[in-house]
Amino acid sequence: MSIKVLIVDDHHVVRRGLMFFLKTQKDIQIIGEATNGEEAVRLVNERRPDVVIMDLVMPVMDGVEATKKIKETSPDTKVLILTSFSDQDHVIPAIRAGASGYQLKDIEPDQLVAVIRSIHRGESQLHPKVASHVMTHLYQGEKKEEQLLEELTKREKEVLAEIAKGKSNKEIAASLMITEKTVKTHVSNILAKLNLADRTQAALYAVKHLGL
CATH class of the missing domain: 3.40.50.2300 (Response regulator)
Incomplete structure (x- = not known):
């Protein structure tokens, strides 16, 4: 044909x-x-x-x-x-x-x-x-994501790791011994800093960049 x-x-x-x-x-x-x-x-x-x-x-x-x-x-x-x-x-x-x-x-x-x-x-x-341009572009994208991760505080990284485990805000609060309201604030900050839309994207991001 x-x-x-x-x-x-x-x-x-x-x-x-x-x-x-x-x-x-x-x-x-x-x-x-x-x-x-x-x-x-x-x-x-x-x-x-x-x-x-x-x-x-x-x-x-x-x-x-x-x-x-x-x-x-x-x-x-x-x-x-x-x-x-x-x-x-x-x-x-x-x-x-x-x-x-x-x-x-x-x-x-x-x-x-x-x-x-x-x-x-x-x-x-x-x-x-x-092909070399495409590879450079992809590498720069990876590099940018890593730079974004560096903007998170130690506590925000801990919350992000808990999100990756599929935990709810209540479970994260209990695990890290902080209030649920504080968890919500951390989650909002994480999504804003990493330019992510929701918790699912945050979980995928964590798996990729935190080596979980």
Whole structure:
């Protein structure tokens, strides 16, 4: 069964080049082309491609916004970003939007075909330059969480550890020999300092960062 591909790029020459080469592949079927993100979203809803080859910088709607909308309306459609930009400001928003792959336009044609096939199989394909940005971003996220943990007082860390054990405020109060009202105050402070929504998130955070 052939892989249905939609090509999205505002440059006519790029679209023609991609179409010309991909049409030589027996297992790839070009089902359309779009010149901007808005067109891409409409065509995805109409034709349901397996893979969208998406440029980033385009008029009307850019590739990041289009990727986000496509993943909302057609979650099974895979998006491969194909662009000239490899900097973090372009990479991270595209990955966050739901792109399965991110490649640069200097990619060899045969390699591009291999990437399309991999993405269709459900694999993630990132250019080496791009992968390093993603890893740095993840590391910075981890580092930030650790810094937040350092803002907790010794008592707040003790309360957080008790939350991770599934204890109620009453049980925590008895365990730490403090009043229930004090526990409530500590819980509120913990959620605020760690930017967490509820006790469940606090418990998961504790398991991850307190080594419980």
